[in-house]
Amino acid sequence: MILKNDLLLRAARGEKTERTPVWLMRQAGRVLEEYREVRKKANDFKQMVEMPELAAQVTIQPVDILGVDAAIIFSDILVIPEAMGLPYKMVENRGPWFDKVVENEKDIQQLHIAQAEDLQYVMDAIKLTKKELNGRVPLIGFAGAPWTILSYMIEGKGSKTFSKAKKFLYTQPLLAHQLLEKITQSTINYLKGQVAAGADILQLFDSWAGVLSPSQYAEFSLKYISRICDAISEVPVIVFAKGAYFARTEMSKLNCNVIGLDWNMDIAESRKLIGDKKTLQGNMDPCLLYADFATIKNETEKMLRAFGPSHHIANLGHGLYPDIERDKVRCFVDTVKSFRFNV
């Protein structure tokens, strides 16, 4: 099916576009009243992820309500540990929880390499969303980067320091590589499945990139991200490694189309470090959306000018916070959509 709005895909490939495309990380979520309504139909967040009809519905909401240039499939990066044998729960106001974690070699050997079919509910949600989107905008598929997935498998929950996971890297580097290998293979299978189901572009989230030292990041994260990028040739790939400012030069060598920036990363410096071949995505501070409309408009235009007229996908530098007002989000989206460069 031909897309009516393919701005995101063209920008990702570095092609010229009439204007900068825009979407927001965590755009399908509590910011929208309509999301909260659908949410009531499921017991919890996780069940919603597992019900294709509900997942498709909330995936499409931001396209209708916020006017973004892409939908991102409603899911969670933790479906991969679960498909590999470590089920997760989402505890309200607390975050993820794993009853079983990886502690030793035997635990790693018992993990299954996930296949796309193990996550049939995601594939079904993608197919249903594609059908219902009916070519309006592209659909983004995603997965967690292997280091971030490993850190949850070891910690069993969120953490401020991820020191348990880092301890594992320092004390059991060979086991860590074994585990990362299994996660990487699972992730490739999963992402290829998403593409087969209809995802037009993929994003890898390395949410905990920023807790590693530069040398550990190169050894335990970037290496596996690189493997995944090399394995995906069907659609463009976006890599968002939050906090990995120290790896920007190395990331420019990844076989991906887009590098996501967080709001700490200076735009001009990032462009210099990454070079002009990649499209950059980001990078407004999500807290800007607490400001008044004039400030949001002004800062958003400043950001657009700093990125320039091409090779940019407008987004926040992190996921949308749930207590932002919907109209503030719209102001960000509308500012991007109405802005034109005088070229």
Added chain:
Amino acid sequence: MILKNDLLLRAARGEKTERTPVWLMRQAGRVLEEYREVRKKANDFKQMVEMPELAAQVTIQPVDILGVDAAIIFSDILVIPEAMGLPYKMVENRGPWFDKVVENEKDIQQLHIAQAEDLQYVMDAIKLTKKELNGRVPLIGFAGAPWTILSYMIEGKGSKTFSKAKKFLYTQPLLAHQLLEKITQSTINYLKGQVAAGADILQLFDSWAGVLSPSQYAEFSLKYISRICDAISEVPVIVFAKGAYFARTEMSKLNCNVIGLDWNMDIAESRKLIGDKKTLQGNMDPCLLYADFATIKNETEKMLRAFGPSHHIANLGHGLYPDIERDKVRCFVDTVKSFRFNV
């Protein structure tokens, strides 16, 4: 009194030293069995901070047990909000908690500008420690940087995103500046009091530097750190702004002697950005101390070589984690102390 070991002070001033001095952030703490013993004598962490005899005792322990080149007064950055009118609690395994927070202009007006006398227990602890240290090593005094203090005053507790505090900066910039002004004046009074009581050197901790965008960091944090640095001429000043990698060039212009680096910051790049006038402090990943002795020694020597023979104070890139084994900490300290450059 003349110090028997003044390596830290000489290194801070950029003078040549026989070897690199070493201390560790959070060296007085649960890592030491002897600390846990003293801890039993107080109801909680906070009471220990407020009892000069106990504070002095645990301040000196790492000098005896770990052999570090400096003591740092056992206290907490949150004594300043308390002295200004917002009392804090330390909830076991949970962190700080404020019953009252800053919400509006009236709350700010009601805050008191702290004087050194308001924190007499800290002054007493410093005097007692200096007496008992008897010139063995220098004593480090400290305070939180104004932005970090403000963030606790607004949030009332720790946070992953500090989005409430950031929202305050975006929505109430004038009030934020009023509050930062009061915190800055209080901090200057407090630090000058610490010097008068005997502190040989001071460190400013900007623990939440890394959550701000570069432009907000310049406006709401660096400006006030700069004011504090300008106000202190009696002793050397160390500024440690965790996560503020994007501000390294601007930080080189601060009227301070030492810039602390966290473990994400590349050493050579930091030296290039900061120039050769400042001493750098840091920056080993605290999780390295989970590794085996050979790895710790090897990585520590690698770090020492990367910093070079002068203008360096060895430290971690963050506070010591409480579950590290004491002998691993000693291994880090001993490696620094026995290392010599072939110059």
